Amino acid sequence: MHSDTASARTPAAPTTHAAPTWDPQQYLRHSGHRTRPFLDLLNRIPELPTRPARIADLGCGPGNVTALLAERWPEADVTGFDLSPEMLRRATDEYAGRTSRGGRLDFRHGDLASWLPEEPYDLIVSNAALQWVPSHPGSFAAWINGLRPGGTFAFQIPANFSAPSHALLARLCETPRWRGRLAGHGARYIHILEPAEYQARLIELGCAVDIWDTTYHQLLTGTDPVLDWVKGTALRPVLTALGDDRGAVEAFLAEYRDLLREAYPPGPCGTVFPFRRIFAVARKEL
Template identity: 85%
Template sequence: MHSDTAPARPPAPAPSSAPTWDPMQYLRHAGHRAQPFLDLLNRIPELPARPARIADLGCGPGNVTALLAERWPEAHITGFDLSPEMLRRAGEEYAGPTIGGGRLDFRHGDLAHWLPEETYDLIVSNAALQWVPGHPGSFGPWINGLRPGGTLAFQVPGNFTAPSHRLLAELCDTPRWRDRLAGHGARYVHVLDPAEYLARLIELGCTVDVWETTYHQLLTGTDPVLDWVKGTALRPVLTRLGDDRAAVDLFLDEYREALREAYPPGPRGTVFPFRRIFAVARKEA
């Protein structure tokens, strides 16, 4: 990283607190990002009704929502997301009838306030709840919105102490960036330990399966870890810096330097360990 003695830039006007998302950047690592959802999907039990009614919370660009339609082709599946960019991409690529007689649609939804407006057989969320402060407080209303025998299932990243995130938080808090970015690199304090998720879901009367996995992902290309975080963890920072191209380039140069040291490339690519936390909670039938 560059020296902390560099002069601080003046604060910029604050944009919307919600990050601006780039679906194409996010999808650059679609295979690695989808694998945890596939592993979650394999642990979801059979649903109580056919055709099933399914909600995907934080559907993003819709690529994993479409995987739900492969598992339950007759289901009516609705993806909810806060990002207009993600919803536009999802709607263009996936909305409409499915080959099994079901359908996919996508709606605006803020997960911090989302409540079921109808009865669901499955409420699922893939790598989204980490953005929602206090999301465990919604488990009760979400489970109440399930049909008896229905399931709440989610996975969240659990890698927020990893170098990728620790270095980002440290850089945002250096004198050069503190006035503009303090807190924007450390917004992932909302994830609980697996045992806490287990305890909360058991208290709600569910049969619960909670586990964690660390994926040792082999990323290829130039600065692949930086390319990865540009699609997720860096979104609040890039949104905050907005159209200040000089600031964006300077910040990325400093962060790239730190990531290269933390994640040196090997002969076949760069190993990027990524811990994930999973929970599958089945409501009493």
């Protein structure tokens, strides 16, 4: 799931938290903005070493971007892995099955913190999911080892966790009113590396690396659009922790909404929501 889908794994925190419950419909409300970075990543992935190719999508979320992999390589066998039952059900119902040129698209349960390639892959890709796995750089060696020679490991990861949307959420979770129930649920950006750090790690693993970052100045519309955005991603651990306590949910969202309104005031055409993302395409040596 993405990620933004964040359905890949529960973030590290001082105490053990339940895995977030995901809402595919809420996540897909901003599917245009969420899909654009994956398209930018997909455009930079080179041709794959074998046909039909074997492809893994780590943190596939509701499957909409996994389907784009099957469109580019319609003869390939493509598997999306995710930790969220809700996302997997949506992905399977919408996209699983044979492709137009005899390939296969399916979805399986998988925890990115422990996932290992069970067969050689031509492409392992992850879109907006690795931010939920604090240990993800430690998995790069095993994932690249699972690629065929000439295969590619590619990912896109949000890098906006110091932006007001996330900084305010972390601060609110630590206030006296909410600390007892929500401590640790809002801060999880410290394990995201900078582009040069990802580049160095991937080069050390014997890959030719294309890495870059982009800040998308997304124009969101509607009432409280930034709150609506984070309800699909960053707020999932908070909403899961508050559970069925509707009074607490409404009170927390009201406080957070007011903070977001001040940080992201609407303009004449909508609300600008800058969002930085890091991209990497690492091709294994032949």
